[in-house]
Amino acid sequence: MCDRPPDNSFPGLPPRPDPVTGEPRPPRGRGYRSSAHHAETDRGRERRLSHKPKPPPGMGPVLAWHKENKRGKLRGFFISLAILIVGMAIILTFQGDGPFDWMVSWQVWTAILVGSYLMTSPFTYVVFSAGADWLKVDMVRFGRLKRSIFVRLYELRTIKAKPEPVGITFELIDRKGDGVDGAIHEFQKDPLIWDLVYNGILHSVAAGAEVNAFARQQLRLDDVRELQYPRGPRAIDLTRLPDHEVRRIMEDPIMRELLRVIEEPDMTPAQFRDKFQELREDMLSDPADPAWLVGEPLEADYSDRSSYPDRFS
Secondary structure, eight states: OOOSOOOSOOTTSOOOOOTTTOOSOOOOOTTOOTTSOOTTTOTTBOOOGGGOOOOOTTOOOOOEEEOBOHHHHHHHHHHHHHHHHHHHHHHHHHTTSOTTGGGGOHHHHHHHHHHHHHHHOTTEEEEEEEOSSEEEEEEEETTEEEEEEEEEGGGEEEEEEEEETTEEEEEEEETTSOEEEEEHHHHTSSHHHHHHHHHHHHHHHHTTOEEOHHHHHHTTGGGOTTOOOOSSOEEEEGGGSOHHHHHHHHTSHHHHHHHHHTTOTTOOHHHHHHHOSEEEGGGOSSOOOGGGEEEEEOOSOOOOOTTSOGGGO
């Protein structure tokens, strides 16, 4: 429902950068892993400007990007090789065999080398790039762009994280339904990318984005003093909204069904405003426009449900 980005209405948070200049640069995002390579010292990243990705259509310029170079791919191959060798030795030790007896078998070596090759995907590159208000992920295979997706960082609707065997993965979905996901170390291969992403996350959370508990912990959102989590669904004060905004709310699928249930499908915005002076944001099937929200959460006591049919309470 929300087709426009939220304004910079959270003065306690770091300001939203200018979409063209990227200024002011956001502060360092929380949850940054110090083991991630710094942009200036990472010798495994591509630096040739001919490999720099282009911004999404209609968006501001690329402010930071990361793509592995051939050296980085080779480093990944040897890391994968070491993991498989150690894993094979551990397995044989638990089986009661010598940990390195397999080294005389060319079949095992073939399997390990092929496994390392597949784990590294030497001809596939995942390219992360970010602007002041967007994050893009490109998949390049054999030098050709195979897939490109991006999200609007200040319009995020869902922020999720979960632990995986290979590490922590994140998923970001914006209000248009576009989403990117990946391991956290991929988001953090360039510090500026992470700073831009994190600032967008802060503003989106302040505007009502859904965050699961694990993401909240990993992003250290409870450490952000200015970020106030709602105790319950926030209020939408219809009396302060003009008719065209009320009509947008009325076009929500749940609101249309509500009007059908109460047998008033042709109600005007003024009539709707008179009948429902205040709504809860969780009564909408689509995310609420931040401009609609009063800002203070409603208490979680919903004992008075007489105004609405049960399915809308």
